[in-house]
Amino acid sequence: MQHIWGKGVLLHSSNLQTLFRIKRQMRKKRWITVTFVDKDGDEKIIKVPIGMSMLEAAHKNDVELEGACEGSLACSTCHVIVMDDDYYEKLPEPIDEENDMLDLAFGLTETSRLGCQVIAKPELDGIRLALPAATRNFAVDGHVPKPH
Amino acid sequence: MRTHQVLKGFSHIWKVRSCGFSARPQSSSPWQPVPVAAALYSQTPQHYVRWQSTAAAAEAIAPEEADQNPNPDNQGITMKGVSMAGRPLYLDMQATSPVDPRVLDAMLPYYMHQFGNPHSRTHLYGWESDRAVEKAREQIAELIGADPKEIIFTSGATESNNISLKGVMHFYKEKKRHAITTQTEHKCVLDSCRHLQQEGFEVTYLPVKKDGLVDLDQLKAAIRPDTGIVSVMTVNNEIGVIQPIAEIGEICRKHRVFLHTDAAQAVGKIPINVDEMKVDLMSLSGHKIYGPKGIGALYMRRRPRVRVEPQMSGGGQERGIRSGTVPAPLAVGMGAACEIALSEMSNDEKYIKSLQERLYKGIMSQLDGVEVNGSVEHRYAGNLNLSFAYVEGESLLMGLKEVAVSSGSACTSASLEPSYVLRALGVEEDMAHTSIRFGIGRFTTEAEIDKAIELTVDQVQKLRKMSPLWEMVQEGIDLKSIQWSQH
Numbered sequence: 335m336q337h338i339w340g341k342g343v344l345l346h347s348s349n350l351q352t353l354f355r356i357k358r359q360m361r362k363k364r365w366i367t368v369t370f371v372d373k374d375g376d377e378k379i380i381k382v383p384i385g386m387s388m389l390e391a392a393h394k395n396d397v398e399l400e401g402a403c404e405g406s407l408a409c410s411t412c413h414v415i416v417m418d419d420d421y422y423e424k425l426p427e428p429i430d431e432e433n434d435m436l437d438l439a440f441g442l443t444e445t446s447r448l449g450c451q452v453i454a455k456p457e458l459d460g461i462r463l464a465l466p467a468a469t470r471n472f473a474v475d476g477h478v479p480k481p482h
Numbered sequence: 483m484r485t486h487q488v489l490k491g492f493s494h495i496w497k498v499r500s501c502g503f504s505a506r507p508q509s510s511s512p513w514q515p516v517p518v519a520a521a522l523y524s525q526t527p528q529h530y531v532r533w534q535s536t537a538a539a540a541e542a543i544a545p546e547e548a549d550q551n552p553n554p555d556n557q558g559i560t561m562k563g564v565s566m567a568g569r570p571l572y573l574d575m576q577a578t579s580p581v582d583p584r585v586l587d588a589m590l591p592y593y594m595h596q597f598g599n600p601h602s603r604t605h606l607y608g609w610e611s612d613r614a615v616e617k618a619r620e621q622i623a624e625l626i627g628a629d630p631k632e633i634i635f636t637s638g639a640t641e642s643n644n645i646s647l648k649g650v651m652h653f654y655k656e657k658k659r660h661a662i663t664t665q666t667e668h669k670c671v672l673d674s675c676r677h678l679q680q681e682g683f684e685v686t687y688l689p690v691k692k693d694g695l696v697d698l699d700q701l702k703a704a705i706r707p708d709t710g711i712v713s714v715m716t717v718n719n720e721i722g723v724i725q726p727i728a729e730i731g732e733i734c735r736k737h738r739v740f741l742h743t744d745a746a747q748a749v750g751k752i753p754i755n756v757d758e759m760k761v762d763l764m765s766l767s768g769h770k771i772y773g774p775k776g777i778g779a780l781y782m783r784r785r786p787r788v789r790v791e792p793q794m795s796g797g798g799q800e801r802g803i804r805s806g807t808v809p810a811p812l813a814v815g816m817g818a819a820c821e822i823a824l825s826e827m828s829n830d831e832k833y834i835k836s837l838q839e840r841l842y843k844g845i846m847s848q849l850d851g852v853e854v855n856g857s858v859e860h861r862y863a864g865n866l867n868l869s870f871a872y873v874e875g876e877s878l879l880m881g882l883k884e885v886a887v888s889s890g891s892a893c894t895s896a897s898l899e900p901s902y903v904l905r906a907l908g909v910e911e912d913m914a915h916t917s918i919r920f921g922i923g924r925f926t927t928e929a930e931i932d933k934a935i936e937l938t939v940d941q942v943q944k945l946r947k948m949s950p951l952w953e954m955v956q957e958g959i960d961l962k963s964i965q966w967s968q969h
Contacts, residue, residue, distance in 0.1 A: 337588065354712065430784065433784070433787050434801070435632070437789070437799070437801045437802050437803070438798050438801060438802040439802075442653075444653075444656070444657075444789075470802075471799055
């Protein structure tokens, strides 16, 4: 049994090559930095693990992003605006269903995406996402539905 | 049920009308349908009243007269100080068209007992109306070669044009500041462009050639990196000219500019395919294709996606682009009109072309000094715009009161200026004033055309006899060489 330390964890395996491969993988960045800017201009910088959607990350970090359909491409409430064009280019093209839902979004822009469809990957490190002023579930009395 | 009895009693009358254009009632025929209201509230129809389709027309014959005089045909009609032998022959199909009886048949149930709101998700009334609206969407999509998801119902082609121009330019306003259109567009397109100019956008109004077609080289030269949209109508409502939309679409695709076309006069009359024409947005109108008034549609391409800023805010109906309850009976009517147009297009084309030739030959053989405005080859057959030289326009129209035609287009006939479309063609002002637009449609008969020829030729000859200019031309004097004296 071989042992090796990797990121504060003791790894053990009979195969030394596997151990070094795992240590290399652990050294690669497993999360990216994302900045959410709300409608008043206040910024919140969060760490999002690779593979997690922006909607899920926002909920985990108490960012006010409503996700009425819980990420099933049936609403437009997790609408976010990518603030920089070059980050928008790095995202894959939205599928027709996402585009259909985006058509209904409030305050749609050329660089809008649905937060539940933007999955974190290493190229998106440093991305800034603006939250629109309101969603289709508009409540003029200021009521904010709790994330569910 | 009483409603069914009434509708059954009603439908046999519609059957007479439904056998196509040969059953078009002449103004002297005794055919008079039962008004719906009277039939509904009485067990048996009380009496046959000459039912006119407008309240204004109903004023022309007072009800008491109709009761006392069983044959009101002898009366003639007097309205606005003009008296005529009967209702005029309708030759103004570009202004509007009569509703095809088959379309009315399709619409009536959605007014009478299937009257639900298509957006009511919780009960049968809503579901059946929604199903009917979706079927209408498919029928419209099939006519233009689109996907049903790309069709949005609006209140008419004017609203569709507004959404296309203002919506696209507002959405892409950060990067695209320039729009291109032509000088012969419909007023709603030109007014939307003027509105955009007020907001700070730049608009290029392309001139047209003498035959009314857009010059493709001028269009290529006008496109800039910040051009957002090009808007060229498919068939012109005043002169009937068909623009080369497929070539324009090719140019716009190359430069990655959206192409919008106002196809209100073209849909259902000439074959249209949005993929072949490379069109991104298209406006359609219901009442130009024998459908109901008050409904239109907007085609918006999904791949590559076109985005617009909605002009109507509300509950997000019609994909958020046009909020508001979709009028199910009108939508059903427009869908039925489109389906009928698709199946009858080739037949209509042949028939209307033969009538147009009859009209053209009839007038040209008896008069000279008549010019056709707009290209003769690239023309929709149902629109014939003629200018009569040495005749005063207003007096010609007054003389033609038994033929319903128009001079200029319906939307500009109230103003005294001659048509801007004819001015763009380079037609001289005096010829522009005497232009008459004959509109031929599915329900026009040969007898109507012959009568129209007779009346027009008669009136033109009468006016020319009175015209001093005509006298001078007959004597061989060149009018352009005359020095008119100032008083």
